Amino acid sequence: MNTPKIAFIGAGSVVFTQGLLADLFAFAELKEARIALHDIDAERLSTATAAARHIAAERGASPRITAHADRREALTGADFVINIVQVGMGEATRTDFEIPARYGVRQTIGDTLGVGGIFRALRTFPLLKALGEDIAAVCPEAWLLNYTNPMAMNVQYLAEATGLTRVVGLCHSVYWTMRDLSDLVGVPFEQVTYRAAGVNHQAWVLRFEHDGVDLYPRLDALIAADEQLRRRVRVDMYRRLGYYPTETSEHSSEYVPWYLGHDSEIDRLRLPIGAYLDIVDENVAIYERTRDALAAGEPLPVDGTMEYAPQIIHSITTGTPRTIYGNVPNHGLISNLPARGTVEVPCLVDAMGVQPTRVGELPPQLAALNRTYLSMNDLVVRAALEDDPRHIRHAAMTDPATAAALPVERIWELCDDMVRAHADRLQPALRATLG
Numbered sequence: 277m278n279t280p281k282i283a284f285i286g287a288g289s290v291v292f293t294q295g296l297l298a299d300l301f302a303f304a305e306l307k308e309a310r311i312a313l314h315d316i317d318a319e320r321l322s323t324a325t326a327a328a329r330h331i332a333a334e335r336g337a338s339p340r341i342t343a344h345a346d347r348r349e350a351l352t353g354a355d356f357v358i359n360i361v362q363v364g365m366g367e368a369t370r371t372d373f374e375i376p377a378r379y380g381v382r383q384t385i386g387d388t389l390g391v392g393g394i395f396r397a398l399r400t401f402p403l404l405k406a407l408g409e410d411i412a413a414v415c416p417e418a419w420l421l422n423y424t425n426p427m428a429m430n431v432q433y434l435a436e437a438t439g440l441t442r443v444v445g446l447c448h449s450v451y452w453t454m455r456d457l458s459d460l461v462g463v464p465f466e467q468v469t470y471r472a473a474g475v476n477h478q479a480w481v482l483r484f485e486h487d488g489v490d491l492y493p494r495l496d497a498l499i500a501a502d503e504q505l506r507r508r509v510r511v512d513m514y515r516r517l518g519y520y521p522t523e524t525s526e527h528s529s530e531y532v533p534w535y536l537g538h539d540s541e542i543d544r545l546r547l548p549i550g551a552y553l554d555i556v557d558e559n560v561a562i563y564e565r566t567r568d569a570l571a572a573g574e575p576l577p578v579d580g581t582m583e584y585a586p587q588i589i590h591s592i593t594t595g596t597p598r599t600i601y602g603n604v605p606n607h608g609l610i611s612n613l614p615a616r617g618t619v620e621v622p623c624l625v626d627a628m629g630v631q632p633t634r635v636g637e638l639p640p641q642l643a644a645l646n647r648t649y650l651s652m653n654d655l656v657v658r659a660a661l662e663d664d665p666r667h668i669r670h671a672a673m674t675d676p677a678t679a680a681a682l683p684v685e686r687i688w689e690l691c692d693d694m695v696r697a698h699a700d701r702l703q704p705a706l707r708a709t710l711g
Contacts, residue, residue, distance in 0.1 A: 278593075279308050279310060280306070280309050280355040281310040281353055281354045281355050281356070282311055282356045282589060283313075283314065283350045283351050283356070283357045283358070283418075284311070284313050284358050284360065285314050285347065285351075285360065286314070286362065286424070287314055287315045287360070288317045288323070288324055289320075290320060290323050290567075291559065291563065292360050293327065293360065294327050294578075296358065296581065296586060297331045297332070298331050298579060298580045299580045299582070299583055300589065301335035301336075301337040301339070302335060303590045305590065305594050306337075306339075306586070307336070307337035308337070308338055310340045311339050311342070312344055312349075312350040312351070312354065313325055313328060313341070313343045313344065314343075314346075314347050314350035314351075316345070318345065319567070320563070321343050321344075323563070323566065323567045326570040327566060327570060327576070330576055330578075334578040335578065347410055351410050352414040352415065353414070353415060354411075354418045355415070355417070355418055355419070355593075356418060356419050356421060356588075356592075357407075357415070357418050357421065358421045359404075359421070359422045360423045360424060361400070361424050362424065363396075363400045363701060366559075366560060368396075369392075369552070369553070371395075371694075371698065372386050372395055373550055373552070375690070376390075376392070376694075379682060381690065382677075383536075383549070383550065383552075384529055384552060386530070388426045388428075388476070388527065388530065388531070389426070389649060389652060389675055389677070390675050391675075391691075393425075393426045394652075394668060394671050394672060394694075395694050396426055397430065397433070397660075398702050398703075400426075400430060401437070401660045402701075402702075405438060408420075408439075408440050412440070418442065419444070419592065419630070420434070420440060420443045420444075421446055422434070422444070422445045422446065422603075426476075426653075427445040427476040427603050428475055428603060428617070428649070428653050431445040432605065432653060432654070433657050435605045435618075436616070436661060437660070437661060442630075443604075444603065444623070445476065445604070445618065445620075446584045447620070449477060449522050449523045449524075450522045450620070451601070453520070453521075453522040453523070454468065454472075454484075461495055461498065467486055467487075469483070469485045470484050470485070472620075473619070473622070474619070474620055475613075475617070475619055476603050477522075477523040477528075478521060478522075478523060478531050479523075480517075481522060482519060482635075495520070499514075507544060507545055508525045508545060509526075509528045509535055509545050509547065510523070510524065510528050511525075512545060513528060517641050517645075518639070522620075525546075525547070526547065526548060529677075531645070531676065531677070532676050532677065533677055533679065534680075535547065536681070537680045584600040584602070587600055587625070592627060592629060595627035597624060597625070600622075600623055600625055601621070602620070603618050604619065605619075609621050609632050611637050612640070612643040613638070613646055613647060614647065614650050614654065617650035617653060617654065618650075618653070619646075622635075648674070648676060655668075655670045655671035656668070656671045659706060660706065663703070663705035664705075665705065665710060666710065668706065669687065669691045669710065672687045672690070672691055673687055678690075695708070695709055696709065
């Protein structure tokens with residue numbers, strides 16, 4: 277596999293595509309890779325193609341770059357498929373926030389659990405099923421590297437609905453958590469050893485060491501001395517659970533019932549309700565600036581992102597071993613979590629592919645939270661696989677933050693409103709209202 281073919285599905289997510297390409301072309305062995313870009317938006321596809329050519333030139337690479345409106349054409353013969361699609365884009369995300377807010381349901385990010393996560397998954401599943409069918413038909417040996425959220429639901433759905441086995445979900449939260457923790461305790465990241473495991477956006481730092489010495493006591497002392505550190509959800513969770521969570525406070529607050537329903541906690545922990553909508557607007561602005569700069573022939577920054585997909589592609593292509601964190605079907609990797617749920621664990625990557633590491637049991641307090649998360653995920657996947665709209669409501673009832681905010685009748689009413697708003701993007705059987 278000297279010149280792998282890499283297909284980008286949703287390449288019109290230009291900023292993310294740029295970062296991944298910058299990382300890919302930083303590897304000498306991948307400078308001549310075949311890059312197939314696909315998007316259903318012609319303007320965004322054109323912008324992504326121009327950006328790819330610019331980045332290749334800046335990196336001194338000579339890849340073969342092609343653009344495809346037809347997804348199957350882009351996939352044909354691919355060795356790797358990178359999925360970065362966001363179905364419905366900013367319009368759908370705004371709906372995910374605005375309708376729950378009218379019911380008094382607060383969200384900060386809305387892409388993993390909660391009402392936002394449920395409906396982001398349900399409108400993504402039809403695309404994933406079609407993508408899986410295309411991969412099976414034209415590149416059955418390809419590795420599907422999924423970045424699209426909600427990560428754990430999407431990976432479980434892909435495993436159960438498509439039968440694909442070379443699927444791994446990728447997220448940067450473990451890596452950046454460990455970078456930040458290393459900076460906080462004053463130890464160079466390259467000298468830190470660590471192990472994390474759990475579920476995406478709710479994994480846990482199980483070991484955190486330097487030269488065999490536990491760094492948690494040093495972190496404890498810093499937290500005890502700094503009131504501002506204690507005003508973060510993830511620090512509050514760490515102090516009570518004993519293990520540091522691998523996702524931001526904004527994300528972490530949405531997966532438990534303790535914070536978003538209480539004005540005093542929102543103030544104490546400085547939670548930005550609905551702040552993700554500002555990020556959505558900024559992403560559009562960045563895209564427009566990138567498009568306009570490329571059209572004018574102006575220089576663009578070419579910055580690497582340290583994402584896992586380029587590292588995986590390099591390791592499988594060259595046989596270079598490295599460890600990444602991947603989201604994969606459990607199948608006993610974490611023994612006290614459901615077998616068919618998606619877990620986030622260390623994975624060895626080399627010429628043999630992505631090989632997950634068995635972690636064993638999580639501490640019981642961590643497994644308890646992860647099981648609630650995975651139970652909600654499973655109900656959303658069951659709704660799609662069984663064409664059962666009741667399971668959408670069951671998932672919302674099971675979700676900790678939603679259940680803490682609303683009585684059950686209002687949860688069903690909220691789900692009806694969300695179904696009406698997203699109906700055209702849902703599979704037909706799930707468009708029923710049940711109020």
